[in-house]
Amino acid sequence: MIRVGIVGGTGYTGVELLRLLAMHEGVEVVTITSRAEAGRRVDEQFPNLRGYYQLAFAEPDPGVLASCDLVFFATPHNVAMQLVPELLAAGTRIVDLSADYRIRDAALWSQWYGEPHASPDLLAHAVYGLPEVNREQIRQAQLVACPGCYPTAIQLGWIPLLARGLVAPEGLIASAASGASGAGRQAKVDNLLSETAGSFKAYGAAGHRHLPEIEQGLGDVAGGPVAVTFVPHLLPIVRGIHATLFARLLASPPDLQALFEDYYRDEPFVDVLPAGVLPQTRTVKGANRCQLSVIVPQQRDTVVVLSVIDNLVKGASGQAVQNMNIMFGLPETAGLEQIGLLP
């Protein structure tokens, strides 16, 4: 049994980790921390978990965390980077769901997150936890930076095209939309049902923190710089990310449907839909799965890729468990066999 700790258990990625780990036969959750809710039973906060956990939230205790085989950070940015150095030193492996270790360039990180990085020396040691790209490095990693939700959906959509050099790496356009759970479980007027239901809007169009992560990841695949215009939108739904990706084809392309199917043939959690079928966020709700379609409208020179994930699963907690499975040599699908809840 892998002994697991969770730092920051009261948010949506925390409860989602608990949901997935309850179904994972190889894991024992030893501690789940929350300063605000310390002492409260987790199933009181999240009644869907009644019967699955006897745990209460605890103050973060470095000794208890260091005794774990793996600690998940399900925290806002700027928490993990304070605690990770000590835990790594104690031999505990880390999967960080926050943004702290996603960007290799500390200066770039500081520019987007507005503060200095607390452990910049670790950035070079962190492995970016997108298994479809970095599976081998993840196996040995002590510190995995789990990708953001938008970056997961967007990178999986474009990787086959950029890896094959089929599209112009500048001028990439990503119009993406997220369910409200992506904004976390925080009391903000903007996220009230009365402010969001029955409506749709873009936000962060002038610059969203996921942009440098997307450009870094795609640049690695393309073998050179890429430039992405990224406009996120807020959907009046709880779960789901949908990315609509546009790129300019450099030449008359091969059979893109076949190319995508080949590219992801062995990936357990990336599913290229049959030609003519377009993805919906609902078909992956609750599942650790990315579903993709590729189209060339009007046979012109713009290729459109559509990519959906559940932001809390393949976009966060499910991918975190997938990383854990790889790190500990477990079957990659362990605990992740949940089928999308449709309807």
Place this chain on the structure above:
Amino acid sequence: MIRVGIVGGTGYTGVELLRLLAMHEGVEVVTITSRAEAGRRVDEQFPNLRGYYQLAFAEPDPGVLASCDLVFFATPHNVAMQLVPELLAAGTRIVDLSADYRIRDAALWSQWYGEPHASPDLLAHAVYGLPEVNREQIRQAQLVACPGCYPTAIQLGWIPLLARGLVAPEGLIASAASGASGAGRQAKVDNLLSETAGSFKAYGAAGHRHLPEIEQGLGDVAGGPVAVTFVPHLLPIVRGIHATLFARLLASPPDLQALFEDYYRDEPFVDVLPAGVLPQTRTVKGANRCQLSVIVPQQRDTVVVLSVIDNLVKGASGQAVQNMNIMFGLPETAGLEQIGLLP
């Protein structure tokens, strides 16, 4: 392995059976029928199932169905009662999710469903598949009539009070609300998103087909006739039933919280919430679970019970699998360990 057939696979209870059975290690789905979609792969219709089934919908074939150990009917009423006699004769056991065998009195059935019953002689042999009431009879049953969604939520809420004789059996009042999936996957203007989203309404207030089923079941528990005023409402959500139940206390009651907790202590799928916590439909979404609260507002003489289920799980397909497990001597929770998807 139990060989299972499903008649009527294109509706919401059909796809939900497939979702649950895919996670059930003791079951093989042999056939799933649909006249309208015969030949089409089930995962083309329901892309959440991609990777879990290779099946295509088939025309109903009596020989294939008769070769099954169990056949689920996930059909509108008036289908099962045509086919069940032949299948029973062949030794196939039946779990009927439709209304055909829920009401013991054929005349009453005809009055509410507007046509004669096709196999009235079987009504006496059918077991009403509410395990919390009829678990022992279900074990041996050849034909189980799976309860309706509203009747499940409502009966589980009132049973402890009626069984103990604590409330007046006449004058029971049930104000209940269902997600739109309860109306099925049928093309009707009234069920369009544009007709239902952002709105709430009562329907069937003058008489809903679940009323006689509710009164029959509660009458059995109370040991005499009960009279229920039942007003269903349509919620602008996909899944979930919430029942708000009012009854007049006959005397100063005992500790109702303790009574409910005791009554359901050994039930794996009925969860009495702690005092002061009220249920939400979202905490049971996707789970085979009923969550209950009991309150006596202002310490007056009206007791309020709140009861929630997922109409497609404990209100239909999950309860059907629960019945199957009991009939075949499997652990009652097999395939039903799904945790509610929150948020």
Place this chain on the structure above:
Amino acid sequence: MIRVGIVGGTGYTGVELLRLLAMHEGVEVVTITSRAEAGRRVDEQFPNLRGYYQLAFAEPDPGVLASCDLVFFATPHNVAMQLVPELLAAGTRIVDLSADYRIRDAALWSQWYGEPHASPDLLAHAVYGLPEVNREQIRQAQLVACPGCYPTAIQLGWIPLLARGLVAPEGLIASAASGASGAGRQAKVDNLLSETAGSFKAYGAAGHRHLPEIEQGLGDVAGGPVAVTFVPHLLPIVRGIHATLFARLLASPPDLQALFEDYYRDEPFVDVLPAGVLPQTRTVKGANRCQLSVIVPQQRDTVVVLSVIDNLVKGASGQAVQNMNIMFGLPETAGLEQIGLLP
């Protein structure tokens, strides 16, 4: 032109007052106050108002408010009762949308609101602003206490029955549901879209602050005490209240459809639907209208009344404008001709 001030302009009843008053030809909005947003243009906060107002939010200025003909309080409770005495003394008339002057008994008010009343001597002078009951008193009133949203929907549904003595005044049961805007524009986790969308729940079942107001109002109509069991629920929609009301008939009733139609024949904002048509919250969205149905299911002894309003219009700001019109001798429908937004 009536010179109007609004205290507390940043909430939903504030913006709704502005929407309605922009269409009202006899009104000039002189000031709208908000300490938190002082200096910010109202159309920056509420872009739907762009082009209709040049105002910015202002600190509350007693002199400016006292110079108004009418001041609306669109505030939480415990604000109006601090300021109203001074304004009344200056001759300014008041429509208070908050709870401060709804309950005549100061001790009862304190019991439910948890603090002493700041101007209990004014309670006897306040007129309860339900025009269908108190139109004549409203004409002369200096201080109108605008009814709560649930109390409006519930009282309008039961008044014809209680006024005629047709139902038992004890044992009244109200199962009602409100859109999330009823909870106001406050940053609370419980009101996030991610906590409420796709779900339904009861709340305040042990006792909601609207209960004493409902019982007071209905008691006045019934000519004696009434007892109501009131269970409110939260709908995952923005606007709308639906009340499902149950009462025990004291005798075989007259033609209730005709009774309701007669009772409300001359009311401009109460609409009894034809027999067989049930109300929906969406048909009154944005409109100052209550739509009602009355049914006796199974011809038993329980009568069901269904009542819908838009909680922000007939349940708050529209009713406030209706009261203003009556107080100032304007046509009662002035500024209130908005048609429900369907779909």
Place this chain on the structure above:
Amino acid sequence: MIRVGIVGGTGYTGVELLRLLAMHEGVEVVTITSRAEAGRRVDEQFPNLRGYYQLAFAEPDPGVLASCDLVFFATPHNVAMQLVPELLAAGTRIVDLSADYRIRDAALWSQWYGEPHASPDLLAHAVYGLPEVNREQIRQAQLVACPGCYPTAIQLGWIPLLARGLVAPEGLIASAASGASGAGRQAKVDNLLSETAGSFKAYGAAGHRHLPEIEQGLGDVAGGPVAVTFVPHLLPIVRGIHATLFARLLASPPDLQALFEDYYRDEPFVDVLPAGVLPQTRTVKGANRCQLSVIVPQQRDTVVVLSVIDNLVKGASGQAVQNMNIMFGLPETAGLEQIGLLP
């Protein structure tokens, strides 16, 4: 008083016309046709209209329609083009909300709509009813083809840039999303709440019928061919269109905020939001208004325009009334002063 007829009154654009015209003091609705609902009162179908209309739906009667000053066609395509020639001959003016006269090239129309055009000779006489482009021609027009919903939002967003020659006319990218009412009031499984709520998807990505209309209109403005990649999406909301528009700047641009504000300064229904404010569909709900923002993310060479409308108002019935006002010399805003319903 303008005598108005409406052909096709049972859909969403029909009821929306009725809502707007009820508030229009210069119009009398003489007839509203529906073969399916002939004889049924319109306020029975649409209870929000109770008290505003005494009309019943009627069979289309050419004599009655010809007696009108103006006939609106609120029909699917292929209805207006059958009846318009006769009505024009009788001197009746037409505003067609359907697609029949939007595309000048009959062959192109046939290619996208799959049938020959029934009155191709009229295409040259029809005026494309986007007042912001064609106001002068609309004044004299006998036949106005009201723009589609997506084309309205998209063209208004790009027109200032294309008219000034600031962006590359090829490689335009439009990612747009519509509420479900855009699909009309038709019984289709795909539009059920259970199929769409809580989800998001693209559709028609390989080619949507609004594409040739968009390219025709923008080509006129640009003075030469344009090429648009247009991907529409379905939002789980009732009303609203949001277009996210991407174009490549040809040179370092002028102050685009000032350019947009200048361009639309005199337009009553196009509202350029202040810099830094992004539009939301909810702020224009029920209003005949387009709100726009323009951004250049990261100061790179891609300009993003965000454009929102209510698809049933500025995207259909409101724009139709706006055209009528222009055609009959009325104030352009008559009947269109509705403020967006927020929240």
